[in-house]
Each structure stands twice: as C-alpha cells, then as structure tokens.
C-alpha cells in the first residue's frame with residue numbers, strides 16, 4: 001500500500017508510523033511544501049493520504065481540500081485530522097466539504113495512542129465485502145406516525161434508560177432522521193462529532209468499529225451510551241444509499257449490544273427505509289390525534305410500507321402524550337391495525353419545549369410532573385431489553401410497578 005502522511009508535528013508521524021507494516025510504502029511530509037512535492041511525485045498512486053489540517057497555514061479549507069482531492073486518484077482514501085485550533089466556522093466548512101469530496105474526518109482531542117490505533121484500523125480495513133446484516137446487537141427503530149409526535153424524545157429517553165440499566169453492555173443511539181436531525185439540539189451537543197466524520201467510510205464500505213465509536217458523543221455519567229448525531233447538510237440525506245446504511249448497520253451490530261435508531265416519518269430516504277426494514281423491533285410513536293394515527297400513518301403505510309412487504313402488525317405502537325383516555329387507545333389500534341405496547345404520559349407545564357430549549361432531555365427532568373413519564377419509559381425499556389434478551393439491572397429507585405407492568409405487556413413485541 002502507498003501511504004502519504006502529512007503532519008506538522010513529528011510526534012504524530014512517529015506515533016502513526018508504528019502502525020504501518022514493512023510491506024507498506026509510507027512517505028512523510030512535515031509542511032505544505034513537502035506535501036506538494038510528494039503529491040506531484042506520486043499523488044495519483046496513493047492508496048491513502050492522511051493530512052493534518054495544521055499543515056495548511058495560509059489556505060482556506062475549500063482551497064486545500066479541493067487541492068488534495070484533485071492531486072490524488074479517485075480511489076485514494078483521503079483522511080483529514082481536524083486541528084485543535086480551527087475556529088468553529090472553518091470546522092463547519094470542512095465538515096460540509098468533506099461530504100462533497102468523499103473525505104473521512106478524524107476528530108481532534110485524541111491521544112497519540114488513540115490516533116495511532118485509529119489510523120492503524122483504517123489502514124487494515126477491508127474494502128466492501130459481503131455484509132452480515134444479521135446477528136450481533138439488536139436494532140430498535142423509532143419513527144413518528146406524523147412529525148413531532150415525539151420519536152426523538154422517546155428514542156433518547158429509552159436509550160439513556162437502557163444504558164443506565166445494562167452497564168456491561170454498549171448502547172448506540174443514532175440520529176438517522178437525516179432531514180431533521182434533532183438529537184444534537186435535544187442534548188445540546190456542541191462538538192463536531194457525528195455521522196459526517198464517517199460518511200465516506202460508510203459509503204466505501206470500510207467503516208471500522210473504532211472509527212464509529214470515535215465519531216460518537218458521550219454523556220457524562222452514562223459511559224456505555226454512544227450517541228451518533230446526524231449530518232447538518234440536510235439536503236445530503238437523499239444522496240445516502242441503502243448500501244451505505246446497510247454497511248453502517250452491520251458494523252454497528254458488531255460493535256453494540258443495542259442500537260436505537262431515530263428515523264423520520266417520511267419514508268423518502270435510505271436511512272429511514274433501511275433502518276425500518278432491518279429493525280428487530282419497529283416502534284411507531286403516535287399521538288391520540290387524528291392527523292397522527294389516521295391520516296399520516298395510513299397514507300404512508302398504504303403508499304410505501306406495505307409495498308416493502310410489511311404488515312401493519314410488523315410495527316408496534318408507542319402512544320405518546322397519553323392523557324389516560326382509554327378509548328383513545330382502542331381507536332388508535334383500530335385505525336392503525338396493530339397494538340399499543342406502551343403509553344407515555346404527557347409532561348405538563350411546557351416541560352417538552354423547555355427540554356429542547358435548554359438541551360435537558362425530559363427523561364432527566366426529576367420533577368414530580370415527569371414521574372409518570374419516567375416510569376412509562378422504564379416500562380418500555382424493560383420490554384425492549386427483554387425482547388433483545390439483554391438482562392436489565394434495575395436501579396434502586398426504579399418503580400416496581402413499572403417493572404411489573406412489563407410482564408403484562410410483554411409478548412407483544
């Protein structure tokens with residue numbers, strides 16, 4: 001393999017050099033002019049190029065990124081290490097351009113060992129091979145019957161609740177609602193990690209577990225929960241392919257015990273289609289409102305989902321913003337042709353809006369007004385983990401009745 005490393009810091013080069021095998025032909029450049037020379041000499045023959053953004057002091061990202069792209073061959077894998085010092089505006093531009101140019105990104109803040117491991121795993125990644133779509137972790141996909149029914153709120157809550165109660169297992173929460181990726185806002189995520197870091201790797205079928213993990217956010221105090229936020233280039237959603245998501249899911253299943261995917265209501269993009277089709281459990285979040293359980297759901301089901309060979313009973317319902325109207329539930333089940341497996345209480349006092357505006361998920365609201373909500377989430381989580389055959393270790397404060405309730409409902413998933 002021919003590899004070019006362009007790092008301004010010799011200790012970076014030294015660290016990654018340890019992961020390069022003897023058969024590989026590695027060249028090192030320590031400044032822009034050495035990089036130029038190396039690209040002129042053998043740019044088109046490279047298999048890989050790793051460039052630290054620091055190498056370019058005087059050029060704008062759109063200049064140096066397109067320069068690299070045009071200096072190498074179409075099949076050359078380009079990986080850029082984001083600098084610690086880039087301002088957020090440039091970082092955003094780099095992320096946006098990386099999608100257009102098929103460039104992978106490595107986040108800043110890695111130790112030298114982590115960097116060496118990351119580069120080593122990319123070098124040893126096997127190109128597209130036959131995907132093992134099944135086996136490994138369980139995929140649970142949440143979608144809303146109509147927009148704003150609460151899919152993201154419930155996906156986040158369930159992911160946190162599950163991770164807290166299965167400390168030995170790894171949970172991934174992935175925002176594949178790519179036209180409206182809001183997990184970032186719900187959790188007030190500010191960093192530049194997210195799907196854009198690994199999009200090129202998913203597209204080329206060379207995603208490695210370690211790269212996926214490094215692209216994820218983590219919450220303080222829930223160390224086994226990994227959160228992959230969506231891309232901010234919302235128009236890019238339609239360019240993402242079924243194969244790309246299929247590859248992502250096969251790597252995610254190998255890396256995590258439970259994967260919770262949040263997808264959009266509209267089945268007009270690969271991420272939504274593939275995550276629904278491949279899910280072990282498909283949960284539709286529905287509100288007791290005609291526009292949700294009747295119009296939106298039936299229109300989409302009849303025009304799309306049934307043509308993918310899915311029956312109504314292949315989906316299960318989570319009734320959100322429940323106000324304890326028993327009749328509502330019956331009407332919803334009748335209209336949607338499937339069962340409600342959990343009811344999630346509405347949290348009053350404008351708590352939902354506050355939750356998003358302050359980036360404090362409803363599930364972390366410890367006030368009395370959200371006690372029922374938390375119990376309902378616990379009940380739903382217990383059902384999900386039970387059907388995934390993962391043992392849940394209840395916390396001391398967990399409501400016994402919520403956990404008991406799962407027995408009554410279990411069997412529906």
Ligand SMILES: Nc1ncnc2c1ncn2[C@@H]1O[C@H](COP(=O)(O)OP(=O)(O)OP(=O)(O)O)[C@@H](O)[C@H]1O
Nearest residue numbers: 144147148149150151152153321345346347352353
């Ligand atoms: N049980 C609930 N009680 C109170 N507020 C809620 C509840 N569920 C959701 N909300 C609020 O409703 C709003 C919409 O929720 P959310 O963003 O989760 O919906 P969504 O289905 O993911 O929307 P989208 O269609 O954009 O993906 C948010 O402000 C959220 O905080």
Ligand SMILES: [Mg+2]
Nearest residue numbers: 151152177182
């Ligand atoms: Mg959402």
